[in-house]
Amino acid sequence: MASRDQAVALLCAARTHGDVAIKLSSLRQAKDILLSVDPSLAAELFPYLVDLQYSPHNLVRKMLLEIIGEISMKAMEHCHLLVPVLLALLRDSDPIIARDAVASGIHFYCAVLEEMALQFHQRGKVERWLEELWLWMLKFKDSVFSMAFEAGSIGPKLLALKFLETYILLFTADTNDSDNSVVGGSRRLFNISWLGGYHPVLDPVFFMSDANRTLGILLDFLRSPRSLPGSLIISIVNCLSAIARKRPIHYDIILSALLDFDPNFETAKGVLPVSIQYSLRTAFLGFLRCTSHTIIESRDRLLMALRALNAGDAADQVVRQVDRMIKNGERSSRESRFSTRDDQQSNQPVISMDQSRKRSMPLDTDEQANGHVVSLKRTRYDPSSMATHTDHSEKDSILGNGTAANASLVDGDLTPAEQMIAMIGALLGEGERGAESLEILISNIHPDLLADIVITNMKHLPTTFLSLPKVGSLPISRQLGSQTSPAHVIAPPIIPTQSTSLAPSSHVSTSAQPDTSNANTFPTDSKRDPRRDPRRLDPRRTMPPAPTSIVDDIGVVESEFDGSSTLSKSSSFSVPTPAENDLDALPLNYTVNVKEEPTPELDQVSTKDEGSCTAEELVHTSESDIVPEHSYSLPDEDNRDALAVSDFEVAYDAETSFVESDEYSSPADSKECLTEETFGDLAELPLYVELDEAQQRNERNTAIERIIESYGKLSDADCGSQMRMALLARLVAQIDADDDVVELLQKHITVDYRQQKGHELVLHILYHLHSLIAVDANGNPSYAAAIYEKFLVAAAKSLLDAFPASDKSFCRLLGEVPLLSTSALKLLENLCYCDVFDSHGNEVRDVERVTQGLGAVWSLILGRPKDRQACLDIALKCAVHSQDDVRAKAIRLVANKLYQLSYISENIEQFATSMLLSAVDQQSSDVELSQSASVEQREGEVGTQEALISGSQVQSVSTMSLPEAQRLLSLFFAFKLASVVLVMLMNFFFVLLLFQKPSLLQLVFDVYGRAPKAVKQAVHRHIPILIRALGPSYSKLLQIISDPPEGCENLLMLVVQILTQETTPSADLIATVKHLYETKLKDATILIPILSSLSKSEVLPIFPRLVGLPIEKFQMAIAHILQGSAHTGPALSPAEVLVAIHGISPDKDGLPLKKIMDACSACFEQRTVFTQQVLAKALNQMVDQTPLPLLFVRTVIQAIDAFPSLVDFVMEILSKLVGREVWKMPKLWVGFLKCVSQTLPHSFSVLLQLPPPQLESALNKYANLRGPLAAYACQPSIKGSVHRSTLAVLGLSDEMHIQPSHVQTLQSSNTASTQAAANLT
């Protein structure tokens, strides 16, 4: 756990630390931890690693790649998170990283392959996680392949080429031929031959043909070298030469390509043929050094080419060396043979050598032969029909003379298993006599050794048993040959049984490793491939006796040749070749009788130039050779040439052996009896019938139907299902995408899909079609392409129809097909976007389907780089869909998932931006339009009219023509749509903003000014979330605030408000806002949010502006001011606020007096804030001011109105005013008098303080004051203190009578008012 935490900390540091050196060292330490802890524990940390791929530092990404490379090998099971990173790094902007990513990927690819093979081998299945990894690896392959073609840096390309080479080597069966002894030195790489023909995930057939296709790609490079840089050409030549050396099956085609390649062209850059020549020279010399027979055969051509390259001397030297090696090898082998002659065990290697040598012989002769002979010879030299007459006669001679063809491979030391095999062979050779000993021997063999024996023998199993489409050339198959010959095909009826009965030795021929002859003739037609031979399934096929069962399923068609071949072999060589023939019981006994006399003659034949041998000759030779006294009864000798070659041979051999067995009737051989038994009830070989087109089509359809039907019946034998798939694929490729057939297949596929077989079948068919398209690329691709397209769409549709939306089949299909056609994409788009109608024409949008479609889109974007853009378009299109739920889903996909992908985030941004801009611009063209657009759909017609009207407001009605009106209409509708999607669009846009891309924020401010109301509302709704996410210190935001675009004031206010809402605004923000206010934006509203953070000295200067704001804003401002910040407290106390308000001068500050009065009133309204103490304090301060505030007396009146208990205080104030000679200020004087008159009787004393003239004028103004005031002044306690002149004004100076009753009332009213005041306070 501690190490985990440590690693997390290190990885976080690697991501967030500012210093690259620290990032790297953290990463390095994290790597050590990751590699040291348990893989499952390390896997928990992978998410942290994944983030690092976005690091802007090349070194960090490079280090990340290193880590992934190492850890993915160690913790393969857990690394599904890391592989996508690896894939992403393939496209890294730094070519060095991209290059290393390819290299790491190649290693990983090989490791995954190997693991898959091993897992299946050891446990019989492949784990789910591994299958998933393999899917990633397929994507890796696609990416790297496309890398090899696309323009780009050369460094990664070189590695991509290397991957092509590796790919071909991996998936071309390693024949373990001689040259492999030289190669090696590192751990053995995976090879397709490991799979032995079947694997649940890896389809050997597909990959082998794909390897061939890949080779074609490499070769194609050489055809147009002009466009390539020299370094690439050199690499390609090197790759090809390595392939040719390691996989001789490709040697011929590569050699021809290299020989045809003219390095003396001028490259695009006009240089460097020398180095390219040199690479060719190295390649050729490398070939010369190989002791592989295929390559030795082409020695002359190589020498010629090397002389042309001025490398004759070097070439001769190499040839001499190789010759010496071969000679040494031969000598040692001969010695070994002589020494072991007695124990008969060394024959096996000699024979196998001999065969492989001969198989390579026809190389040159083939080329000279004419068409007919070619087909004949191919037949004869094809490895699967090795034992033709010429062959075994040759074999005779060689064996008889004791000269091995090529002993370089002979290994004198036989392994125990091989010795045992030889011994078993020898025992078998003794027939009955040996049988008993054999039984004892086998029962005593240690199980391990027995296993070794079986495995050793399995080496001779065919490694290439399937047709490999050859790139760029049509197969010349035996079938073709027979079809072109006249149709008199006479099939002797005995073939099938004959072949089975003699099957035991068949593997002699089929063990042939694929070599040149195979390369020449492949694709071998289906007849040639024993596994595809329909007769194999023939129930009449009899099982041979026990020993032969081991190999019985291999050679079928050609086995009869081998039967005779062993005959002749044994004729000259008293000891048969049992070791080679595994455990077969060979028909030895009767063959002993065959004479040796033909041998010399055969020698002669075999030494002849084979090219000059005609079919006739060969046939005659063999006739005289093997069955001299046998009179065979072929129907018509003259017609023989017209026979299909294969059939002819079959017939001939079969009869031969039949007659032989009859004549020499060796009772010991049980197989002979078998032959006889089964002979009687054999069916006739089908006749060759010429079919017209319609019939052919019909046949094909029937064939497909039957195969499909057979699915249900046959058990799930994997091999069979593989074959069925291959067959169906080819048949489908041949039909004209006939509707019936496609339908039938569709039905079948959906039925079978659950078991995954349907999926495999579809993929098989599609890949086959795709390969046809690729092959036809220079011909007419349209045909295969059309079928492909049709079939893909049909299959996809049927999946949609057949399965619920939750099913993943559809997604998987699209993800795995070789190519997504336009129509398939269209289908996907319809699924996500378009309205779906059921059979009644009603709209049935199934949201689940949309989810399905979008899910597919997502996985395609991840997995198919080529179709990424198209899929992204679909997703984006859905993101602006008019339906809420579709849109919401799409937006979630785009924003949450897709936007995370670095390779498309830019596209998404562009889209969002352009959509926003276009919506805003379109709408802002006319505000009224935008209003009318919000009208519901049902008001369409009204809306139209409105649009027309509003349009006419823009354009003059009189000049508007009909087209113009239409334009406006369409604009309206388009725009209406836009307005509907608008809210969504803003959603979309803002979600984007939230993700790491706040630079788009500027755009929002830019467009805000001209945006219509709907957009503005959307912005208002979203911006709080965004702003809170960004935080107040986000510099970009401050920058925008300091220099906002025009028209965005409201937004700006909102932003500032949000920024200050919950936290104390930062100093930066305050400064910025203040600066803005001072420079650009004179509206004080912007300041309101920050007022609480301002000091008194800052608030006071702007206070008049605040008062000038609308009353509700002013109230807000007051609230902010009084609220203050936690640190400094309020900027102003309520009393100070009042003082400040009164301090505003209408003239000086340019504010109407009304505003100030309103502000005062607003304060008075807040009685809880502006209490009577506050008022008293404020009034007290103001009364001492000079000059007195204009509204002072008004405020006094208001104060007494609001708080009557203030009356005594107010009287003091009034007294002070008298002291300040208030009568000198006319406006105040009016108010003063008003106040006095309102506060009677308390104000009597104040009145009496007035100087007589002022009192006089006051009494004149308020005449009703006079009486009460005089009565008040008459009181004895008062009168004494009142100035005489004042009394004079009151008319009391002379008459001093008192009116007690009046005083009484005054007093009572006085107490009443006091009581009222007490109640109020």
Place this chain on the structure above:
Amino acid sequence: MEAHALLKRNGFDVCSYGTGAHVKLPGPSIREPNIYEFGTPYKHMFEELRHLHNRDHVLLKTVLVINLEVKDNHEEAAAGARLTLDLCQAIEDAAESWEESIDEVIAAFEAKHRRKLLYSISFY
């Protein structure tokens, strides 16, 4: 050796390899060099090298191999060393990776010095 020294002086990371009857390295005095016998038949070496050339490329690192013919005498060695330095610097100075620019570099070198170069690309 001349090229080795020159390259080293110019800050290149350089290693030298050679074949001959024996290896001579500087000793206590000019007349007493350290001599090491190879003791390996050339043939054996050749075979082994060929094996290296043909084996699977485990690390998948690209290598650029350039052959510059230099006659075995003092003058040519000095000239060759300068050429080698020139070439190495050109490769270093070119674009971000030699793969992109090798054709141009080689062509420019050939045009400038009238010397033919051979190059190949391999993996190890």
